[in-house]
Amino acid sequence: MRFTYAEAMTDPSYYVPLAQAAEAAGYSSITVADSIAYPKESDSTYPYTPDGNREFLEDKPFVEAFVLSAAILAATTTLRVTPFVVKLPIRPPVLVAKQAASLAAMSNNRFGFGVGISPWPDDFEIMGVPFEKRGARMDECIDIVRGLCAGGYFEFHGEFYDLPPIKINPVSTEPVPILIGGHSKPALRRAAQRGDGWMHAGGDPAELDRLLAELDTLRAEYGTRKDFEVHVISLDGFTVDGIKRLEDKGITDVIVGFRNPYTTEHDTEPLDVKIRNLTTFAERVIAKTGN
DSSP: EEEEOOSSSSSSGGHHHHHHHHHHHOOOOOEHHHHOOOOOOOOOOOOTSOOOOOOTTTTOOOOHHHHHHHHHHHHHOOOEEESEEEGGGGOOOHHHHHHHHHHHHHSSSSSOOOOOSSSSEEEEEEEHOSTTHHHHHHHOOOOOOOHHHSOEEEEEEEEEEEEEEOOOOOSSSSSOEEEEEEHHHHHHHHHHHSSEEEOOOOOOOOHHHHHHHHHHHHHHTTTOOOEEEEEEEEOOGGHHHHHHHHTTTTEEEEOOOOOOOOOOOOOOOOHHHHHHHHHHHHTTGGGGGTT
């Protein structure tokens, strides 16, 4: 089992020292959250809160995901950065490929590219991208990012993008893992068909079991690679016995955080408390699981 430290919407100056502390404590990776802008008026809802409320995001600090990833990777030596998740189809895929490949190359393959589809039409509108057919657009974006990050000339001719043979340089010495987030059937199918892993956004334990079973069925259908990554948020991740249960389910990475981010209040927790929390967990769980 690998352990990922999650922190978001906090003082931007905290991220580098938190990443360094997580690395020293034995965590394998750290998440980076993505948000482009917050609309003044919107009737959109958030799929991962009980009532769909998204007001907890207003006025919260979000450092641009690739910028923050670069800062963390430059300040660490072994810690992996796994965005959770970059809203891929609202961005130009060639530019995204250049960003992802550069991060992976400069960090000695420590960038695991978590991607997803934004649930909000607002994000597509402000970026000038149609909300319709977003799933098909997402698929093309993944194919383009993967193709360009592999190195050499790559061309693509699809419904949304048409690329002549082009290549980018530098690229990493290992493939950039594309980790796909989402709980819907299309998201699970996309992870099994196109991804190197799947990222879970939390929720009821019984729901996680259902999602894992569905994912296993789809992986069998598409012949998914054996080293497929499964990243989950689970209360089982906070105990040694729980970690064993997750391992038995095929989980490869558990994501842990130590505060509730879905609150309208701003994060006032001091940096030293955050470091103490992540260090204490490492001593009580990570050190006792043989990781």
